[in-house]
Amino acid sequence: MATTGYFVQSFRSAYKSHGRILDTIRVTKKFTVRNLSSVKNEACYDIVVVGGGIVGMATARELKIRYPSFKMAVVEKEKELGVHQSGHNSGVIHAGIYYKPGSLKAKLCVEGLHLAYKFLDEKGIPYKKCGKLIVATNELEVSRLMDLYDRAQKNNCPDVKLIEGKDIKKHEPHCEGIKAIWSPHTGIVDWGLVTQEYGKDFQERGGAIHTSFPVDNFLEDSGASSDNEYPIRVIGNNNQSVRAKYVLTCGGLHADRLAEKCGCSKDPRIIPFRGEYLLLNPEKCNLINGNIYPVPDPRFPFLGVHFTPRMDGSVWLGPNAILAFKREGYRYRDIDFSDLFDALKYPGFQKLAVKYAVFGSGEIIRSAFISLQLKELRKYIPNISAKDIKRGPSGVRAQAVAADGTLVDDFVFDAGGKGLLSKRVLHCRNAPSPGATSSLSIAKMISDKMAKQMNL
Incomplete structure (x- = not known):
């Protein structure tokens, strides 16, 4: 979160050195997919959920349980579910310790913890x-x-x-x-695996999943042949489209852009922050039994470097928090001009960068020189040396930022726009951490909200 000028300078340097290299994620299609572009009559659904991450899939599943006779579908831009935040996180099932008592986050996390273990x-x-x-x-x-x-x-x-x-x-x-x-x-x-299981359960209940379906627009179509029963058209960018009575978007890193397509405000804006992890030497993984966290410093917005064991036996150390140059930029050389300048020109980010300039600069320096993180790690596990750590995986967090520079730490829903889009489309613009742990409880909350707003 260093100053805007520093990010621009870093961006130019990275671009000159490496060029524009886009991250390619190898994925396998695990779900039945219809080629909608070849269907003369568009598929029609009572509810379409846009976004196949953990919150979108948990909510689609919950809605299908509540309304088993409804025709429902999920459309996801990637080739499989849970590719981004849902599959690039620390994998922790949180207990709800950090959150303000009485807050929605605290309630949903504790409830979600119990629901998660039951589902698993x-x-x-x-x-x-x-x-x-x-x-x-x-x-x-x-x-x-x-x-x-x-x-x-x-x-x-x-x-x-x-x-x-x-x-x-x-x-x-x-x-x-x-x-x-x-x-x-x-x-x-493995929250990515859990997301896949939500999808499998949704399909077994009769739901449809359409992958490789990046949503380009939402249109109100009063001329639908079925007497306006399915008046919302969800348009993909490859001549794909489906019709819906009602739509829910859970777009994660693209949540704000999906809302804008329906005429909603640009605020809050999604700013992508990459969290980089280090890996502990396999020979030293036996030093760690469970999660070891520092006491968070209330002056800063993130929890600090911690030790996280993984299901495969490895141990992750971190993460840090630095601006990503692309909304799905897991590496420094993953750069997208549009995403980067969208963040840099946003007044909310500029104010945030100034407020946390010292902290952000420190994060960038520690990212470049991983040995600087060793001091923090040794406070808890003194037996770790420089040769015991190396660079590991990264994730990108969809951080919602308000125009005044405030980090949005609560749920944001939007039903803006005009006409039927404002009545039949609900946007989940921010589902803050711990979204994975809370996914089943969040799904209940969103389903309640849709039932009330749309008279389901």
């Missing part, structure tokens, strides 16, 4: 309930830790305990700290 057990999806330590290493952090513990209690986070330094090693023998919060129900899972 029912479907036989592998997971590990490995727990999490939030570790304080000095007295200032202890004070902040106590505030977190108070939040955890008020949020009804299950079985969370406050433990002294000597008890930390009962859970993490190689971890140092003077006090910690222990969350036994925090776990890990």
Whole structure:
């Protein structure tokens, strides 16, 4: 989040050095797909969900459970579900400790935790309930830790305990700290796999999934041959289209742009922040049993570098947070002029960059020189050395930013526009972290909202 000028300079340097190289994700089509361009009569559905990420698929599934007789479809621009945020995250099942008591995020996370474990057990999806330590290493952090513990209690986070330094090693023998919060129900899972399972369940209930369907526009068509029963046309960019009575968009990194296609406001804007992880040497992965997190600094918007075990036995370290040069830019050389300048010219980002200039500059420097992250890691696990870390995978977070530079930390729904589009299309413009953990509870909330707004 360094200054705008710094990002422009970095962009130009990267472009000169590497050229415009687009990231290609190898994917396999796992779902039945109709070639809509070859169908003379457009497919018609009662509800169409745009976006096959974890929130879109969870909500499509929930709607199909509630309305089994409805014809429903999901349209997704990629060749499979859950390719971006849903498949590029840390894989943590969160317990709801961090969020303001009484907030929607706190309620949905705790509810989502229980719903997630129930779903994983029912479907036989592998997971590990490995727990999490939030570790304080000095007295200032202890004070902040106590505030977190108070939040955890008020949020009804299950079985969370406050433990002294000597008890930390009962859970993490190689971890140092003077006090910690222990969350036994925090776990890990492959959220991309969970998204695929939501899709499978949706299909088994009669729902249709159309992949390779990037949505280009939404049109109100009063001349539909079926007496206006399906008046909304969802238009793809390859002569594809479907008709719908009602539409829900869950576009993630493109949520704002989908809303704009219906005439909604540009605000809040999605600014893509790349989170880069390091990988721990496989020979040292036995030093980590579960998730180890720092006490977050309230001055900054992200949680800080932490240790995250993965289902494959690896351990991720991180992430940082730096501006991505493309909305789906997982590497520095993934650059899109339109995406980059869309972010840089947005007044909200410019104000945000100024506010967090020092923090953002530090993130960029630590990204360039990964050895600088070693000091933070060794505060918790002293046995780690420079030779034990290397660059790992990255994810891109769809961060909604308001025009005044505020990071939007709540759900944003939009039914703007004109005519039938304002009455029959609902846009989920922001589903903040922990969206994966909360996906099933978010799905219930969105379904309730659609039922009320659209009289389903």
